[in-house]
Amino acid sequence: MAPKGPYKLCTVNTAPERAKRLVGRVVEDVKAEYTILHLANAERIEDVKAMCEKNQPDVLFCASMWTPQESDEIQRIARETVPGIKTMAIPQGLQVEKGPDAVVEFLKENWPRLVGN
Structure with missing residues (x-):
């Protein structure tokens, strides 16, 4: 069965490299079931609207x-x-208290319910 998607994902994280790394791990771990494209990250709340207008994401994660x-x-x-x-x-x-692995697990656990499958 082909993976579901592609889902266009944007993130809002003041540490863009960390966002890219963590989302990259999620994308890799779920690639058999879902195709997720991490398109962009906004580092500031003021940049969220422009990022969303430009990329028209299906999903947005707040760090x-x-x-x-x-x-x-x-x-x-x-x-x-x-x-x-x-x-x-x-x-x-979550990141500070339990580390990046906990964030990756949280995202993987919640992804199916978030996208409705």
Whole structure:
């Protein structure tokens, strides 16, 4: 069976290299089931709208360095910019408290429910 997708993914992370690395691990781990294309990362909340307008992503992830309020704002901007986008906030502090492996596991566990299959 062919993988589902492709899903266009954007991230909001103040450490773009780390975002790229972590998402790269998720993409690699799920590639038999899903095709995920990481198109762009915004480092600032002010850049989310432009990134979403340009890339029209299917999915947006907020990194764990954002507060719940900032994550809510990021997701609100994404939903207003791209109708139907799926958004997910990584729990605040997950990367710091449990490390990158915990973030990768969180994303892999939640991906099927997020995209609806």
